Amino acid sequence: MRSAPTPHLDVATPERVALTLPIAGIGYRCLAWLVDASLLFFFWLVAYFVFTLLVSDVLGVFQALSGVGQTLLVVGVFATQWLYWTVSEVFFHGQTVGKRVLGIRVVRTDGSPVGVYESAVRNLCRAVDFLPMLYAAACVSMLLTRQHRRLGDLLAGTLLVREERIDLDKYTAAPSTSEPLPQDTGARPLSPEDVELVLSFLSRAPGLAPEVRQRLGARLVERVGPDDAEARAAVLVSAESTEAFLRARVQGAR
Amino acid sequence: MATPLPAYVAQRRTDWDALQALLAKQRSGTLKLGELRTLDTLYRRASADLAHAQTFYAGTDVHRFLNQLCGQAYASIYQPPRERWPAMRDFFRREFPATLRRERGFVGASAVLFILGILLGALVVLWEPRGAELLVPAGVRHYVAQGRMWTDDILSVAPPNSVASGIATNNLTVTIVTFALGLTGGLGTLFLLVNNGVHIGAISALCAREGMLGGLLDFIAAHGPVELSILVIAGGAGLMVGQALIDPGELPRGQALAVRGREAVKLVLGCAPFLALIGVVEGYVSPGDMFPTWLKAGLGLVLGALFWAYLLRAGRTEAEATGAPADSAS
Incomplete structure (x- = not known):
């Protein structure tokens, strides 16, 4: 909205x-x-x-x-x-x-x-x-x-x-390949709102306080992430892995 | 379900980037004829993408980006015709005088107000000599009391070219303010017209009583006719704006203002070069006694006659010559 x-x-x-x-x-x-x-x-x-x-x-x-x-x-x-x-x-x-x-x-x-x-x-x-x-x-x-x-x-x-300066790079940025992640290609496709939400979180994440970063990341994973609890826990071990997962999730549908 | 957003962006982005590059080229004026066709195609594609984004990705940054991109492309493709030299020549040859003739009712009203002001100022000072203390600036009264013209000293303090430029810019500013004050519903313009008239009337009457009318006429003869005409025309432009504000007619007030403002400013823009020229006359010819009075008066009359002949005759069409066109403003 x-x-x-x-x-x-x-x-x-x-x-x-x-x-x-x-x-x-x-x-x-x-x-x-x-x-x-x-x-x-x-x-x-x-x-x-x-x-x-x-x-x-x-x-x-x-x-x-x-x-x-x-x-x-x-x-x-x-x-x-x-x-x-x-x-x-x-x-x-x-x-x-x-x-x-x-x-x-x-x-x-x-x-x-x-x-x-x-x-x-x-x-x-x-x-x-x-x-x-x-x-x-x-x-x-x-x-x-x-x-x-x-x-x-x-x-x-x-x-x-x-005239706004709008950066489209965030949509097409290559996913970070530092950490191999399970590609859940079978997951349901994301709605444009979810994509926008995740992307704006990712672009702001480096500037957030650590605990806020973790909390917001967790909530987003809850919204778009894997359904079974085990996989979710694996994703949530650190802020880096959470964001890597979210990035991969957004890029996943390429 | 539409394509996911990142995939969509990745797929379409090359076209958007190409369109942006072409628009930048167009703006700097280095666009080639062949690229124009590409620009057109890309613009149409971006428009289609925008429609797509409006439906499927409303409220996202992609939507905003496409909005802006199409806005810029729209602005550069649907440009109004370039208003450059040929347009300017046409403006002075035909459009400015024609506009003035069309709006002669307003110019006439402005002239009436101005003359009423002159009469008012003159009568007040003639009937009640102490009225001069109220209506004539102290500096001028001081000079008149000594029996000298305040204009005699102009050239002793500055060379004529700086006098001319000073007077010209000053007059232009007065003209602009007279026009712009139309935004006060015409009241500001009305006040300026009457006020200027009262000043001129009061000063003339004061000079006449002190037996210096000859000196005053000697000063204003050369530039007066054209300069005062232009003040009256600018007053007419201001009154046009005021009228559109008070009585917009059948249009919404905002639209009426925009339409009439566009017409009114033509009168101001058209007068500007003449005002600059007459400033030169006022700086070089009018002050001092380098030129005899008869020459100044003759020059003033000739310039005034030429100016009005231009305004009333230039670019006249057959319809105007045979009879007033139906849509002429009263």
Whole structure:
């Protein structure tokens, strides 16, 4: 069974499959903004030092440049404030640097990538979302809407989906052959839930406290293991043998 | 009973990995034409796998993985047409002016509000001279009391290019805020329009009473017509958003907002380059007395006329020329 339903975006594709994409919540979005903001901050720190160096003209060769420098400074501040977001979202498939780091992406409400207009709308609306300070309006809007959208997203018809890093190796990892085990090929096949349960236990087992590890292993063996008590006792002698058995059991049906 | 999960993954995984590799290639733009067909096939297979996983392995990591994989593939296969240079040319040639003409009701309402603000500010200051203390910024009053234009000093503190860039970015920010405040149900936009109008009206009236109207007109003649037009257009965009929020019509409010927001932002994006250009005029031509007043006024009128001629004529279709189309917004 699934636990509490997480917000998601349902997309019906022309291939007649329903996609369910997980939506990025307020935490992801704030973190992504922090990454972007600190990136821009450090960029301007460096730019400011270079600029003051040019203006103070320590070397006396940049006199002609300082006017140009001032213009660039003004235009640059404007560009980082307004253009940075839209340009990166349009050219990098809905991701700014911060969004890429956090693994989130802007899409339209039908799941397709954003275009210039949508991206421009949602980023120009930062002017209102920022009010009265530090994106307070945006946070309220994200908390109140079902799909965690800020005001700019509502006007643009966009939202942010999350990309998870899912490791499929655990399904196909080769069984450890250190210990020869009885292959109970006659056992009943495992249901997908059992497989998922055993695999998530196996991937977490090295980090568990020894007694918890033993106890959980025993309960899983009880659930999927051999029926006769003798074989079960043989499996349960140590944590290693328990996990080796479980791994073999999951891989058994290959 | 379906195949056990590990066996299923082992059997299908090569296809999924291949699809992921192709998607990465597509994203970096190095996909070859021949591989496109493979991408399509693999996407269809992954979709079928997803349907299979939904039925037999719901809630597992494989299900989530396939969901995400198909989501990414879906996004890269069903892309909207690339909006690049040809689209941009088409936007300025046809779409921006056409949008403005279609939404002329909102731009007109915005202009009316702005002019009402000007009249209000001017009348208040003309009737009650002390109203200037309330409506005109202290710095400006200080200059006017000395009988000088506050704009005379602009060029003595900074070179024209930095003045121009400063003014242009400042105006762009005002335009953006005017549009974005439409999200307050149009109230913010309304306030900004009237407020700007009152300021301009009050300052003009103050200058007129002190006999400095000539100096003020000398300053704003060159850039005023275009700049104020753009402010009014941005106000129209903000009002469009406000209207969609208050009265979404037959669509659900969320959809109406998305549709109207997309239209409204075209007005803002279209105005941006003109605002940047007029910033150059305001930085180089308007301040000081390098150019005579008649030249500034002439330039302002010509620029304003050209701007509006472009807005009203560019990309006009036959239907528009003969009569208003049926779906035009009032």
